[in-house]
Amino acid sequence: MRLTPAQKRLLKEGTGAQRKSLQLLVALGEIAGAERLVRVTSAHVSGASYKLIGDAGLEFLEDFARDARVAVPTTVNPLGTDLRQWRELGVPEDFAAKQARIARAYETMGARPTYSCTPYLLGVRPRLGEHVAWSESNAVAFANSVLGARTNREGGPSALAAAIVGATPDFGLHRDEGRRPTVVFDVRAKVEGIGFSLLGLLAGKETGDGVPYFRGFAATEEDLKWLGAAVASSGSVGMFHLERVTPEWRRARTKGLRVVRVTQADLEEVRHHYTNGTEADLIGLGSPQLSTEELREIAALVDRTPPRIPVWVFASRAVRDACPDAVALLERHGGRVLADTCLEVTLLEHRFTTVATPSGKGAYYLPSLCRQKVILDDIERLLERYA
Numbered sequence: 357m358r359l360t361p362a363q364k365r366l367l368k369e370g371t372g373a374q375r376k377s378l379q380l381l382v383a384l385g386e387i388a389g390a391e392r393l394v395r396v397t398s399a400h401v402s403g404a405s406y407k408l409i410g411d412a413g414l415e416f417l418e419d420f421a422r423d424a425r426v427a428v429p430t431t432v433n434p435l436g437t438d439l440r441q442w443r444e445l446g447v448p449e450d451f452a453a454k455q456a457r458i459a460r461a462y463e464t465m466g467a468r469p470t471y472s473c474t475p476y477l478l479g480v481r482p483r484l485g486e487h488v489a490w491s492e493s494n495a496v497a498f499a500n501s502v503l504g505a506r507t508n509r510e511g512g513p514s515a516l517a518a519a520i521v522g523a524t525p526d527f528g529l530h531r532d533e534g535r536r537p538t539v540v541f542d543v544r545a546k547v548e549g550i551g552f553s554l555l556g557l558l559a560g561k562e563t564g565d566g567v568p569y570f571r572g573f574a575a576t577e578e579d580l581k582w583l584g585a586a587v588a589s590s591g592s593v594g595m596f597h598l599e600r601v602t603p604e605w606r607r608a609r610t611k612g613l614r615v616v617r618v619t620q621a622d623l624e625e626v627r628h629h630y631t632n633g634t635e636a637d638l639i640g641l642g643s644p645q646l647s648t649e650e651l652r653e654i655a656a657l658v659d660r661t662p663p664r665i666p667v668w669v670f671a672s673r674a675v676r677d678a679c680p681d682a683v684a685l686l687e688r689h690g691g692r693v694l695a696d697t698c699l700e701v702t703l704l705e706h707r708f709t710t711v712a713t714p715s716g717k718g719a720y721y722l723p724s725l726c727r728q729k730v731i732l733d734d735i736e737r738l739l740e741r742y743a
Contacts, residue, residue, distance in 0.1 A: 357385050357386055357390060357392060357525075358391055358392045359382070359392075360393075363393065363521075363523070366378055366521070367379070371423040371424070372423055373420055373423045373424030373425075373520055374424075374520055374521065376420075376517075377424075377517035377520040378517070380514065380517045381393060381518065381521060381524060382525075385525030388525055388527040388528065390525035390526050390527040392525075392526050393521070393523035393524060393525055393526060394487050394523060394524060394525075394526040395487065395522060396487050396488050396489045396507075396522060397429070397482060397486055397487065397488055398430065398431070398480055398488045398490075399426065399428055399430045399431075399488065399489045399490065399515050399516070399518050400430070400432070400433070400475050400480070400488070400489075400490040400491060400492055400515060401430060401431070401432050401433065401467065401512055401516045402433040402515065403417075403433065403491075403513070403516075404432050404435050404458055404462065404471060405434060405436035405455075405697070406435075406436045406451060406454045406458055407451075407701060407702070407703060407725075408701060408725070409458070411454070413458070414454055414457060414458055414461075417458055417461040417462065418461050420461070420465070420516075421461040421462075421464040424520055425465055425520070426465055426466040426467060426519040426520060427519065427520060427521060427522035429468065429480065430465075430466065430467040430468065430519040431470050431472065431475040431478070431480055432462050432467050432468070432469075432470065432471055433471070433472070433473055433491070433512075433698075434471050434472060434670075434697045434698035434701050435455050435458065435459060435471050435697050435701075436451065436455050436697060436701055436702055437451065437452060437455055437694075437697055437703055438694040438695050438696055438697050438702075439455060439456055439459065439696060440695070441694060442455075445692075445694075445707075446706060446707060447703055447706075451703065459471070465519075470673070471672070471695075471696035471697070472645055472672040472673075472696075473492050473494060473495060473644045473645055473698050474494070474495065474498075474581070474644045474672065475490075475495055476495065476502075476503065477647050477672065477675070478674055481503060482499060482505035483503070483505065484503065484504035484505070485504060485505070485506065486505045487505070487506045487507070487524070488505050488506070489507060489508075489510050489514070489518030489524040490515065491509070491510040491512055491515040493509060493585070493588035493589060493594075493717075494588055494589075494644045494717060495644075496508070496509050496510070496588065496594045496595075497584030497585070497587065497588040497593060497594060497596065498580070498581060498584050500529055500535070500594055500595035501584055501595050501596045501598075501602050502577060502580050502584070502602060503603075504602075504603035506530045506535075507524075507529060507530070508524070508525075508528045508529050508530065508594060509588075509592065510524070528594075529594050529595055535567065535595060535604065536608065536609065537566075537567045537568065537597055537608045537609070537610055537613060538563065538568070538613065539562060539563050539566055539567075539568055539569070539613055539615075539616060540568075540569045540570075540613050540615045540616065541555075541559050541562075541571070541572075541615075541617075542571055542615055542618065543570060543573050543618045544572060544620075545573075545618055545619055545620040545622070545623050546573075546620065547575070547579075547623075548579075549714070549734050549735075550627070550714045550716075550732075550733065552575065552580075552582040552716075553582050553583070553585070553586045553715060553717070553719075553732075554586075554627055554716065555570075555583060555586070555587075555618065556582065556583045556584065556585065556586025556588075556589070557589070557590045557630065557716045557719070557720065558590075558622060558623065558626050559590075559591070559593075559596070559616075560586065560588065560589060560590030560591030560593050561590045561591055562591075562616055563587070564592060564593075565591065565592035566591075566593070567593070567594075567596060567597070568587065568593065568596045569596070569597045569599070569605075569608055569610055569613070570583075570596060570597065570599065571598075572618075574600070574601065575601055578647065580598070580602075581644060582644075582715070583598075584596065585643070585644050585715070585717040586715075586716030586720070588717075589716065589721065590716075590720055627732050630716075630719040630720070630730060631730060631731050631732045631733070632723070632729050632730055633710035633712075633728075633729030633730055634710070634729075634731075635710060636711060636712035636731050636742065637708050637709060637710055638666055638667075638668060638704070638707075638710070638711050638712070639663060639665060639666070639667045639711070639713070639735075639738055639739070640667075640668050640670075640699045640704075640711045640712070640713045640718060640722075641654055641667065641668070641670065641699070641713065641714070641715070641735065642668075642669050642670025642671055642694075643670065643699035643700055643717045643721075644717065645670050645671045645698055646669060646670065646675065647671075647675060648678050651671050651675055651679045651683075651693070652682045654667075654669055654682075654735070655679075655685040656682075656685075657735060657739055658685070658686055658689050658739065659685050659689065661736075661739040661740055661743050662689045662690075662743065663689075663738075663739050663742040663743055664742055665742050666690050666691055667686060667689070667690075667691035667692075668691065668692050668694060669686060669691065669692070669693045670694050670695075670697060670699050670702075671693060671694075671695060672695060672696070673695040673696055675695075676693050676695040677695075679693075699711075699713070700717070700718055700722055700725045701725065702726075704722075704728060705726050705728065708728065709728065709729060710728060710729040710730070710731065711728045711729075712731040712732075712733065712738045712741075712742070713732060714732070714733065714734055714738065716732070
């Protein structure tokens with residue numbers, strides 16, 4: 357790889373963390389055939405939940421934080437619990453203490469203490485063509501597809517290394533050729549509500565590590581959030597195009613590509629496939645974390661049709677703080693609004709066995725990460741079912 361003079365100096369004279377980070381990025385770039393590193397304007401790092409990274413991850417972060425400092429604005433993925441509510445949630449004290457140490461390590465490195473899987477809802481919105489280094493699959497899909505920024509699906513270590521160096525290898529979705537569609541989805545169904553999650557789950561499985569091109573429906577930014585989260589869960593997808601909606605669709609060439617036609621029956625089959633539970637003991641919302649508008653909408657729905665089982669809603673701390681009335685309403689009906697954590701990276705298995713959710717991403721990960729059975733359905737139908 358061709359390094360700049362400044363990068364060569366960093367490799368020789370930088371701190372231990374800087375040298376390790378640059379060595380990692382160079383190794384990844386050489387494996388991928390990248391010729392250089394490209395400067396990034398922000399980083400988003402995964403690997404913050406103690407539940408997922410354990411003692412080994414905690415030890416690495418604390419050791420790394422001794423001389424590691426981020427060079428670009430850096431946000432971090434959700435923690436394994438809400439550190440302000442862990443006692444009420446029944447989280448073991450040792451778990452909470454180690455989770456707090458992980459948060460402190462990231463903050464010592466200069467990361468923003470947001471702990472959200474939706475940095476794009478918190479003012480971190482790179483512009484069209486801007487290079488970033490983001491991990492967290494839904495955030496990557498949103499950045500590439502909806503904003504037109506450029507990032508690969510970074511792993512936690514590579515995103516952290518890019519945050520320290522301020523650059524990442526120039527390959528894959530950073531390049532024009534990596535953003536070309538590989539399969540077309542001709543959607544003949546009415547896509548709304550949970551339909552975006554169902555379509556994403558179907559398309560991710562069909563696409564693998566390619567780039568899907570959708571046509572046949574319109575969508576808001578909020579809809580694309582759910583579509584992207586699901587397609588990036590069931591497949592290794594980092595970007596998609598939606599005809600007449602996403603910023604790079606006009607440049608996409610679809611001639612000669614495989615076409616997959618999607619019907620309403622196909623979407624219903626997906627819902628049944630991911631439903632393996634019979635009776636839920638929790639309704640879980642917020643994978644990805646909810647926006648202020650979504651949180652207020654959910655509170656109104658719960659107030660109209662209060663369920664007999666608890667509703668746990670996940671949002672960023674900023675969103676929770678911005679919606680005190682919605683939080684109070686949900687709590688009055690026995691629910692909780694949890695911040696700094698997310699549905700599938702938090703502790704659920706110590707209290708619940710089956711989660712009902714409208715989230716495609718949640719339905720995909722809850723069985724493996726939380727040992728939960730799943731009921732996948734639209735939120736209105738779930739509230740009516742458990743009223």
